[in-house]
Amino acid sequence: MSATALSALQRWAFAIVPAVGLVELVAHVAQTRPAASDGDWAAARAWVAANAKPEDLVAFAPKWIDPVGRMRFGDDIANLEREARPDETRFPRAIEVAIRGAHLAAFDGWRKSGTQRFGGVTVTTWENPSPAHVLSDLVSMIEPRHAHVFRGDTECQWSHTHPESGGLGYGPAVPADRFTCPGGGFAGMSVVADLDYVPHRCIYAPPTGGPLRIRFDGVRFGHELHGHHAIYVEAERMKTGAPVTLSFTSGGTSIGSVVHRDGDGWKPFELDTSQLDGQTGELTVEVSSPSSDRRQYCFEADTR
Amino acid sequence: MKLPPALRLPSRVGWRDHVIGGLLALAYVAWLLAGARSLGFPRDEGVYFAAGSSYFRWWHALFERGREMLQPGAIDAAFGNNSEHPPLMKTLFGASEWLLHEKWHVFADASTAFRLPGMMTAGLAIWVTYLFGARAWSRRAGLVAALLFALMPQVFFNAHLACFDVPITAMWTLCVYVHWRAQEKRTWRWAIAVGVAYGLCLATKHNAWFLPAVLVPHALFVQRHSIWRALRVGRVSIPASIVSMFTVGPLVLYALWPRLWNDAMGGLEFWAKFMLNHEYYNIEFLGKNYFGPPSPKSYLPVMVLATVPTITILLFLAGAIDRIGVGVRRLRARAMNLAHRDPGDTPPRDPLETDLLLALSFCVAVGPFFLSKTPIFGGTKHWMPAYPVLALFAGRGFDLVTAAMHRALPSLGDTKRRLAEVALVALVVVAPLAVTAHSHPFGLSAYVPLVGGTAGGADMGLNRQFWGFTTQTAAEEYLNPRAPRGATVFILDTTWTAWAHMQEEGRVRGDLRVVGAPGEAMLSLVQHELHMNEVDYDIWIADGSDAPVYVVTHDDVPFVSIYGRR
Numbered sequence: 001m002s003a004t005a006l007s008a009l010q011r012w013a014f015a016i017v018p019a020v021g022l023v024e025l026v027a028h029v030a031q032t033r034p035a036a037s038d039g040d041w042a043a044a045r046a047w048v049a050a051n052a053k054p055e056d057l058v059a060f061a062p063k064w065i066d067p068v069g070r071m072r073f074g075d076d077i078a079n080l081e082r083e084a085r086p087d088e089t090r091f092p093r094a095i096e097v098a099i100r101g102a103h104l105a106a107f108d109g110w111r112k113s114g115t116q117r118f119g120g121v122t123v124t125t126w127e128n129p130s131p132a133h134v135l136s137d138l139v140s141m142i143e144p145r146h147a148h149v150f151r152g153d154t155e156c157q158w159s160h161t162h163p164e165s166g167g168l169g170y171g172p173a174v175p176a177d178r179f180t181c182p183g184g185g186f187a188g189m190s191v192v193a194d195l196d197y198v199p200h201r202c203i204y205a206p207p208t209g210g211p212l213r214i215r216f217d218g219v220r221f222g223h224e225l226h227g228h229h230a231i232y233v234e235a236e237r238m239k240t241g242a243p244v245t246l247s248f249t250s251g252g253t254s255i256g257s258v259v260h261r262d263g264d265g266w267k268p269f270e271l272d273t274s275q276l277d278g279q280t281g282e283l284t285v286e287v288s289s290p291s292s293d294r295r296q297y298c299f300e301a302d303t304r
Numbered sequence: 305m306k307l308p309p310a311l312r313l314p315s316r317v318g319w320r321d322h323v324i325g326g327l328l329a330l331a332y333v334a335w336l337l338a339g340a341r342s343l344g345f346p347r348d349e350g351v352y353f354a355a356g357s358s359y360f361r362w363w364h365a366l367f368e369r370g371r372e373m374l375q376p377g378a379i380d381a382a383f384g385n386n387s388e389h390p391p392l393m394k395t396l397f398g399a400s401e402w403l404l405h406e407k408w409h410v411f412a413d414a415s416t417a418f419r420l421p422g423m424m425t426a427g428l429a430i431w432v433t434y435l436f437g438a439r440a441w442s443r444r445a446g447l448v449a450a451l452l453f454a455l456m457p458q459v460f461f462n463a464h465l466a467c468f469d470v471p472i473t474a475m476w477t478l479c480v481y482v483h484w485r486a487q488e489k490r491t492w493r494w495a496i497a498v499g500v501a502y503g504l505c506l507a508t509k510h511n512a513w514f515l516p517a518v519l520v521p522h523a524l525f526v527q528r529h530s531i532w533r534a535l536r537v538g539r540v541s542i543p544a545s546i547v548s549m550f551t552v553g554p555l556v557l558y559a560l561w562p563r564l565w566n567d568a569m570g571g572l573e574f575w576a577k578f579m580l581n582h583e584y585y586n587i588e589f590l591g592k593n594y595f596g597p598p599s600p601k602s603y604l605p606v607m608v609l610a611t612v613p614t615i616t617i618l619l620f621l622a623g624a625i626d627r628i629g630v631g632v633r634r635l636r637a638r639a640m641n642l643a644h645r646d647p648g649d650t651p652p653r654d655p656l657e658t659d660l661l662l663a664l665s666f667c668v669a670v671g672p673f674f675l676s677k678t679p680i681f682g683g684t685k686h687w688m689p690a691y692p693v694l695a696l697f698a699g700r701g702f703d704l705v706t707a708a709m710h711r712a713l714p715s716l717g718d719t720k721r722r723l724a725e726v727a728l729v730a731l732v733v734v735a736p737l738a739v740t741a742h743s744h745p746f747g748l749s750a751y752v753p754l755v756g757g758t759a760g761g762a763d764m765g766l767n768r769q770f771w772g773f774t775t776q777t778a779a780e781e782y783l784n785p786r787a788p789r790g791a792t793v794f795i796l797d798t799t800w801t802a803w804a805h806m807q808e809e810g811r812v813r814g815d816l817r818v819v820g821a822p823g824e825a826m827l828s829l830v831q832h833e834l835h836m837n838e839v840d841y842d843i844w845i846a847d848g849s850d851a852p853v854y855v856v857t858h859d860d861v862p863f864v865s866i867y868g869r870r
């Protein structure tokens with residue numbers, strides 16, 4: 001650079017300040033414009049409603065727009081199976097509904113098969129390169145047609161009552177439809193906030209007053225039992241609680257057991273069921289812990 | 305164009321500058337008052353409203369009933385409420401409410417009267433910042449510093465509230481300023497003023513405990529020669545301002561806090577223990593929920609960069625680097641002198657060591673937030689006493705930019721020169737003004753364009769809100785026009801006291817009834833913070849649906865979800 005140019009540059013260097021002021025103003029104006037109109041959202045919803053299959057995942061990006069996505073799309077599309085999924089492995093396709101150019105990292109490595117734009121809303125379809133084929137989903141089976149729950153030798157009765165919920169620190173809601181055990185304890189489908197406050201649909205089965213046994217009938221076995229388990233975030237984040245053990249048996253034969261320790265979060269597990277592959281039968285799950293103090297435990301599992 | 309003599313300011317800073325500072329303060333308070341009704345009540349405000357009324361009514365009763373009110377039981381009954389915080393602002397909140405709402409009906413809303421003293425301290429901080437900048441560097445620097453301080457969105461938000469964070473910012477700045485003046489004047493009047501200012505600081509918030517770490521080393525350094533001379537003749541000379549700070553200051557605190565009259569040591573011990581063992585609340589930072597130590601050391605720098613307008617930060621850096629450069633050149637000259645070598649061009653000596661004082665004030669205000677045990681749940685409000693200093697260095701930076709502009713445009717006539725200066729001020733303040741004005745009433749989640757604004761803050765996983773104050777916006781947008789008559793509402797993070805105040809003032813429909821659990825409610829609210837997500841999920845189960853009936857948003861970002869029982 002010549003001396004003259006350098007001198008001019010130094011002379012006008014002060015202009016950086018008003019320039020930054022202007023850029024900040026323009027950026028503010030651009031950033032505060034609504035990303036999408038009501039019409040954009042409605043058009044995107046109509047397209048998704050027409051094109052999403054029941055087995056597809058529908059997800060909103062960025063993550064923080066999720067409440068708006070649920071409001072705009074309704075719980076028939078943004079249902080619990082999708083919103084509080086255990087992970088993405090079971091979905092053959094994902095329909096990502098995004099604003100502001102956002103994208104969910106969960107679909108990195110999936111194949112993009114289409115993009116639709118509805119004003120400020122972009123709908124992208126992703127193909128899962130290796131979707132798991134779920135044979136039986138235990139969370140969907142926790143009702144009297146498919147499950148029996150026992151505490152000790154006593155069977156817990158299926159009941160429809162009012163849900164129990166509270167404010168911050170209450171723990172997962174106790175569902176209205178649940179197996180209720182005499183003297184305490186229950187099991188039913190709820191949603192747990194894991195250590196990262198991510199929702200997961202699961203079987204809420206705290207080991208209150210002794211081990212809880214759940215017998216599922218008519219389970220279709222594959223080569224593995226795939227699942228996750230967690231303790232409600234505020235009950236496990238201090239890492240002072242007792243471990244919780246989840247054991248699986250079928251026909252009196254152990255399939256395996258997994259242990260959840262405080263701090264593990266939404267912990268995945270996989271157990272080999274290749275010896276039962278192709279069979280349909282009973283699967284018994286036992287939840288136990290040396291202590292029942294704040295063991296607000298929830299698990300999900302499927303066969304695949 | 306030349307200004308008429310009547311409008312020309314003398315070179316010496318004086319009463320006219322107090323008028324300028326006062327006008328800036330008044331304009332800011334008026335702006336705050338204009339937005340008071342659109343800002344809901346955070347959790348803490350409800351507590352301070354009640355404590356303020358209790359404290360002031362005791363003082364009122366003392367003047368009416370005399371000694372009877374001095375009974376320990378009467379004092380404890382009045383001042384036992386929220387005794388973990390000193391009383392000055394709460395007493396002023398109560399006095400303002402009693403005088404301006406109950407007695408003289410100046411404000412229709414009690415809450416606005418409660419909030420006025422806090423707003424006035426924001427004005428005070430602006431006033432003092434202007435004076436400080438005007439005396440230290442130039443009127444231009446003071447003006448820009450005052451404006452840039454006022455136009456920090458999170459300062460603007462907190463300045464609305466009947467809380468202590470902006471008041472302690474004002475008292476801290478006032479105390480530092482009075483101390484600075486006292487070093488120049490060296491009179492007993494100024495020394496006593498330091499003691500009084502420090503006492504007011506102590507009576508405002510516990511940040512005042514750290515102020516001696518600013519004022520003592522500075523006073524000792526400024527007066528080092530006289531201290532050394534006294535020592536050489538066998539005398540100990542302590543700066544009068546420091547003596548006053550440690551004597552008059554505690555006396556002012558004692559006088560303003562009747563709770564100490566019964567049991568001074570017990571009251572102080574309770575205060576200290578409460579603050580030193582303060583509970584950790586949940587707060588999100590970079591997508592992670594923090595609920596205990598260790599606190600992330602990057603919290604303060606990231607939050608400052610993300611919440612203070614970038615132009616302000618840029619000018620602060622320009623000003624701070626300039627002052628550091630001056631300090632380095634002075635040190636170098638000193639070293640050359642000691643080595644009996646020619647120091648060359650040396651910056652003029654500042655007998656008041658202004659740079660040192662401001663640097664100490666800044667560092668001491670932010671220092672605790674680099675300790676892993678310091679809770680971070682308060683977001684930016686807990687280090688706000690550093691912001692007037694940040695703005696003052698920005699003012700100095702603006703002076704440098706203006707000088708550079710004049711050097712670049714030497715041929716401009718007087719009129720064009722002034723217009724260019726006005727344009728430069730406008731270009732510097734317009735973005736902070738736009739960001740601040742747009743942030744209301746969501747100022748707690750105001751992130752600057754550098755990080756993408758409010759949506760950028762959400763992308764980064766930065767705190768969106770706390771204290772549940774956005775419930776009022778939920779009421780304005782959904783509950784008031786659309787909730788069924790007599791509907792039960794679960795309000796989660798909003799206190800029942802705050803809700804009751806909002807109903808009393810007609811901000812929330814009076815027929816709506818609060819309940820304690822989503823399962824009991826026809827409508828349930830979730831004020832979005834990371835750790836509140838668990839309640840969202842509970843509502844999904846309790847209501848049988850995960851779809852809100854309405855979501856309050858700002859710049860697309862959800863603030864409150866409202867669920868309706870199916």
